[in-house]
Every structure is written in structure tokens, then in C-alpha cells.
Amino acid sequence: MDVPQTGICTDQRLLTGERPSFVLALLKNGEPFFFTKHVYVLTTFSALAPVIEAYGFTADGISIESFGTGLINRTWKVVSAGKEYILQKINQRVFTQPHNIAHNHQLIAAYLKEHAPGYLFVAPLPTLNGEALVYHEGEGYYRLFPFVGGSHSKEVVTTPGEAFEAARQFGQFTRLLSGFDVTSLKTTIPSFHDLSLRYRQFLDALANGNKTRMAEAKEEVDGLLAQKGIVEQYERLIHNPDFKRRVTHHDTKISNVLFNSQNKGLCVIDLDTVMPGYFISDVGDMMRTYLSPVNEEEKEFSRIEVRDDFYKALVEGYYSEMQSELTATEKRHFFFAGQFMIYMQALRFLTDHLNDDAYYGARYEGHNLVRAKNQLVLLQRLLEKKEILQQVISF
Numbered sequence: 001m002d003v004p005q006t007g008i009c010t011d012q013r014l015l016t017g018e019r020p021s022f023v024l025a026l027l028k029n030g031e032p033f034f035f036t037k038h039v040y041v042l043t044t045f046s047a048l049a050p051v052i053e054a055y056g057f058t059a060d061g062i063s064i065e066s067f068g069t070g071l072i073n074r075t076w077k078v079v080s081a082g083k084e085y086i087l088q089k090i091n092q093r094v095f096t097q098p099h100n101i102a103h104n105h106q107l108i109a110a111y112l113k114e115h116a117p118g119y120l121f122v123a124p125l126p127t128l129n130g131e132a133l134v135y136h137e138g139e140g141y142y143r144l145f146p147f148v149g150g151s152h153s154k155e156v157v158t159t160p161g162e163a164f165e166a167a168r169q170f171g172q173f174t175r176l177l178s179g180f181d182v183t184s185l186k187t188t189i190p191s192f193h194d195l196s197l198r199y200r201q202f203l204d205a206l207a208n209g210n211k212t213r214m215a216e217a218k219e220e221v222d223g224l225l226a227q228k229g230i231v232e233q234y235e236r237l238i239h240n241p242d243f244k245r246r247v248t249h250h251d252t253k254i255s256n257v258l259f260n261s262q263n264k265g266l267c268v269i270d271l272d273t274v275m276p277g278y279f280i281s282d283v284g285d286m287m288r289t290y291l292s293p294v295n296e297e298e299k300e301f302s303r304i305e306v307r308d309d310f311y312k313a314l315v316e317g318y319y320s321e322m323q324s325e326l327t328a329t330e331k332r333h334f335f336f337a338g339q340f341m342i343y344m345q346a347l348r349f350l351t352d353h354l355n356d357d358a359y360y361g362a363r364y365e366g367h368n369l370v371r372a373k374n375q376l377v378l379l380q381r382l383l384e385k386k387e388i389l390q391q392v393i394s395f
């Protein structure tokens with residue numbers, strides 16, 4: 001196996017439950033040198049070499065560095081021979097059947113190629129053997145994407161124009177696939193946005209989770225239990241035939257939209273959770289991540305707010321693509337989408353806190369409790385504006 005003679009590999013990601021790590025590996029004459037603050041994560045060229053070789057990269061001059069802020073998969077930016085790529089390792093604790101993801105990507109890519117040939121769908125690149133995934137023995141599954149040239153992503157939405165653009169992108173994605181047979185998609189995470197299941201998992205964590213943490217989080221636990229009506233409303237909705245199963249992205253946070261240098265939306269990314277679902281998942285996660293000037297990581301809760309003009313832009317952006325697709329029942333539940341998703345995310349963060357951070361990991365003690373509190377405040381801010389915001393949808 002060849003290892004590069006020179007290059008830099010950085011990795012700031014953490015392993016679940018461990019402390020933040022920073023590793024800088026410099027390779028000289030094939031020998032790695034590590035400069036570390038906390039040596040918990042080691043990602044070296046040699047660890048990734050079998051993967052990058054599958055794509056025919058030569059080791060000389062390649063650079064691989066950690067990229068993005070996703071919580072589940074691990075992502076690197078790869079530069080080789082002047083070309084940029086995104087390399088990802090699929091988290092198999094979460095995505096237990098990586099081939100299901102590849103199957104979905106292939107079906108959607110083929111459909112869009114035929115029905116919307118100009119659409120930018122960022123599909124994985126095939127290996128030298130024509131495979132969509134690389135299996136690295138003892139490590140897991142990887143795939144490589146082209147890096148969309150001239151693109152950038154965002155962590156928070158700073159203008160209504162950005163909210164409009166992002167909402168338009170997700171609306172366009174679902175609309176272009178409205179003629180696609182949604183039942184042909186495989187489920188990549190069973191019951192991913194099933195709020196009733198998330199609620200049961202929360203109750204389960206209350207019964208079996210960390211008792212000390214439970215006592216400390218009593219106020220948040222009670223706050224979530226008190227809003228169980230959201231689960232009941234969700235149950236009623238999904239049994240309503242006017243609530244359609246559509247091709248749904250299921251992770252529409254702002255960092256999953258690529259923008260060009262003029263801040264126009266280019267495409268949506270992070271397509272692993274594209275599955276049959278309901279529009280409230282996509283619209284709700286946009287509300288969760290576009291309406292406030294700060295995101296789920298914010299510890300200063302007074303900075304969390306719901307911006308009316310961003311809500312309006314979100315509605316207009318999504319409707320610019322989906323207005324004629326949505327049923328009247330769906331439109332009436334536009335606001336509910338935000339309640340549904342913010343509540344679900346608060347449940348998931350608090351459940352994980354009670355389960356000792358087994359799913360999301362934690363960068364500091366109490367990280368998921370802070371995230372849960374943050375989402376509860378956001379939900380409160382949204383509900384306070386219910387009447388005003390519902391008037392925005394007058395068309």
C-alpha cells in the first residue's frame with residue numbers, strides 16, 4: 001500500500017462520548033508524525049489509503065481534511081490533482097444498511113436524469129470497479145462525491161433571501177420527484193421521523209436512563225411531557241389521506257443547502273435520509289433551523305428568537321415550488337410543521353442526554369441537555385407567534 005510522501009491530515013471530530021480531539025498528522029517519507037492535544041481520534045492517510053485507492057487516486061500531493069459539522073457521518077474534503085471531492089464514512093450504527101442509501105441515490109439520479117436533466121443532483125462517484133460504496137475491512141463503508149465548485153454552505157440563516165432560496169431548493173427537490181414512485185425507495189432509518197416512536201423512546205429513557213441526569217433535567221422532562229398533544233395531533237394527521245407520502249429529504253437544515261457566490265441556492269445535499277415521508281418533516285426542520293439567528297448549539301437562550309420576515313420568506317420559497325402540489329389539509333398544517341419538528345428534536349436531544357449521549361455524542365458535559373433546552377425555548381418562541389405567523393399564509 002502506498003502512503004503519500006507529503007501531506008496534511010487533520011481531524012477535529014470526536015468519537016461518541018469522548019473528549020474533543022485534535023490530531024494533525026504530517027507525513028514525511030511515509031512516516032506519520034502526530035501533534036495532538038488529546039489523542040483519541042487518529043485518522044491518517046494510511047487509514048484512508050485503501051478507500052482513496054479504490055477511486056484511483058495516487059497518494060502524491062493528496063490532502064485530506066475534516067469537513068463540515070454533521071453529527072452522524074464523518075466527512076473529509078479531499079484534494080487531488082487540483083480537483084476537490086467530499087469523502088464520507090457512513091455511520092453504520094445509524095445507517096445499518098448502507099446499500100439502501102446507494103439504491104435510493106441511484107434510482108433518484110436515474111429519474112432526474114430523464115425528467116429534469118438540468119437539475120444538479122450530487123450523486124456519489126463510482127469507484128474504479130463501478131461501485132457506489134467502498135467497504136474498508138474493519139472500518140466500514142465510504143463514498144466519494146464531487147465537490148460542487150464555487151459552492152459554500154451556511155450554519156445559520158442571516159437574511160430572508162437565504163431562507164427563501166433554501167426553502168425553494170427543498171421544495172423543488174420534492175416537486176421534481178412528485179411523479180416518482182415513492183414506494184420504490186428503501187427506508188434508510190426505520191421510523192426516523194415517527195413522532196410517536198420518538199415519544200416512546202423518551203418514555204423508555206425516563207424509565208431506564210441515567211437517574212442523576214433525569215433528576216437534574218426535571219423541568220425539561222416536565223416541559224416535554226406537557227406538550228404530548230403535539231404527538232396526538234401528529235397521529236391524527238398521518239391517518240388523514242390528504243396527508244401525502246412524498247419524497248422527503250428529512251434533514252433540511254441550512255447546512256444541507258449549497259449556495260453560489262451570489263447567495264443563490266444551487267442544490268441540496270446530505271441525501272441519506274431521503275425516504276418516503278410527510279412535508280411537515282422538511283418544512284418543520286427548516287423552521288427549526290432558519291427562523292432563529294442562532295442554532296441548536298447556542299447556550300445563551302436569550303438570543304433565540306423567531307423572525308417573522310424569515311418565516312414569510314420560508315413559506316414563499318417553499319410555495320414557489322410546492323403550492324400547487326400541497327393539498328388544502330397540508331397547507332392548513334404549515335405552522336404545525338415547526339411545532340412537530342422542534343418538539344421532536346427536543347425529545348431526541350433530551351432522550352440522548354438521559355441515555356448518556358449514546359447517539360449524538362457530546363463535546364462537553366451536559367451538551368445534549370443544553371441542546372434540548374435550546375429547542376424547548378425555540379418551541380416556546382414559535383408558539384408565542386402562532387397567530388401572527390399563521391396570517392402569513394393567506395394565499
Ligand code: GN1
Binds near residue numbers: 070071273
Ligand atoms: C443529525 O448528522 P446531521 O448533522 O446531518 C440527525 C438529524 C438531526 C441533526 C441535528 C441521521 O443530522 O436528524 O436533526 O443531527 N441525523 C440523523 O443537528 O439522526
Ligand code: MG
Binds near residue numbers: 070072270
Ligand atoms: Mg444529515
